Amino acid sequence: MAAIGTRGTVTEASGFNADADAQKLREAMKGTGTNEAAIIEVLAHRTIAQRQRIKEAYKQTVGKDLAHDLTSELSGHFRSVVLGLLMLPHVYDAYELRQAMKGAGTEEACLIDILASRSSNEIQAINAFYKTEYEKSLEDAVCGDTSGMFQRVLVSLLTAGRDESDKVDEALAAQDAKEIYEAGEARWGTDEVKFLTVLCVRNRKHLLRVFDEYQKISGRDIEESIKREMSGCLEDVFLAIVKCVRNKPSFFAERLYKSMKGLGTTDTVLIRIMVARAEIDMLDIKAQFLKMYGKTLHSFIKGDTSGDYRKILLELCGGE
Structure with a gap:
């Protein structure tokens, strides 16, 4: 599992009880209708490690897969956030990359966001899981979906060959x-x-x-x-690398701002960043967002989303 930072909005729940949480989730899905508030209360306030233990407890006590049950009970963007929260970081990244390249067209922004911002160790873990899960190397998938110099930059990033030392020559x-x-x-x-x-x-x-x-x-x-x-994707990927080198929280703050600015919301970007960074550096991203745009990330999400989708994102945001 990837190392998780201490600058996240999601931290370990005290008095954690995986069995009790599993039962809470079971109760939330029993009968007609679903208690989304109970699902948010549990999953948005547990760490990735704690959620894995809840998944195990659910399977032991209910005899079913938690992700499968939630998939059948929930829908839309709310379901996307909830299912993302249940995945380990490298699993979520691999899943998002797979989704970005499935079917007609490619979501290049996803390839750039993930590959330009992850460490060599993280990319190695993504590569290994992708190969096992999807029976195809991530490099082959990227090469089948991109071309030219943009493809060559992504392939270079996928080799996870970046020097990770602090040495300056x-x-x-x-x-x-x-x-x-x-x-x-x-x-x-x-x-x-x-x-x-x-x-x-x-x-x-x-x-x-x-x-x-x-x-x-x-x-x-x-x-x-x-x-x-x-220009185009090549410009985007090189800019993303430079911005991540300079200030990764600032890069993600800008991506979040652009996902909500103007007409409509790019929900895939918003969800991906909120889920992936909640436990790593969301506090830093929020601080950068306020510094760069003069408004809180919380207020942007509140004004740009609705329903249970908004509620769970606000919980991950961790208040004003």
Whole structure:
């Protein structure tokens, strides 16, 4: 199971009793109608580890699969959130990636959100589960659904080959910045492979130095240059990598804002981030959201969603 941080809004429930929670959920689904409030009360206030124990207790005491029962009782976005909460982090990521590539069309935003923001260890776990569960490597799935340089960047991220150390090589950072500059701003056309080689392989601290050096050489921020040199999904994935290196909670705050801004809500993005980050860094995401947009994430969700879907997202958000 992936290491869970201490900056989440969902923390261990004290006096936890898996059997009692399993019975509560059973009662919530018995008879006509479903008690959604009881489901929210249990699942939105238990950690991922505690939910796994509830699933086991439910199977032992009821003799049925909890996810299966909830699937048949619930519907829509509320069901999507609840089922996501029952999954381990790498299982949820693999499931979301699978959904993004199923059927006609591809949700490229999902591929970018997950692969640009996860650690090498997390990507290894996603790869292993995907292969076992779906009997196909994630790389093969991505290659069958994407093309060109965008595909090559995703494949590079999927190798989970990023240096995870804190080592900064000053001479190499200066060289990396120079090579990126010469591959983009300093020439006609763009050599995207050089961007890939640096952005998908170097460690976070080293990349922060590269970005500083790049600013000195080019007089531009690296994000500005990526926007000038690239377009479409390739621009999106490189920007996501840079933003995650600089400030991951800020990246997710921006994604949440854009998912709710304007006409309609991109519910898949909203759900994915709220479920995946609730136990990791949601407190930091909320702080960044307020700093960047002058409004609380809580108030945005409240004004943009409705019903039980809104209630469970607000619980995961953890109040104002």
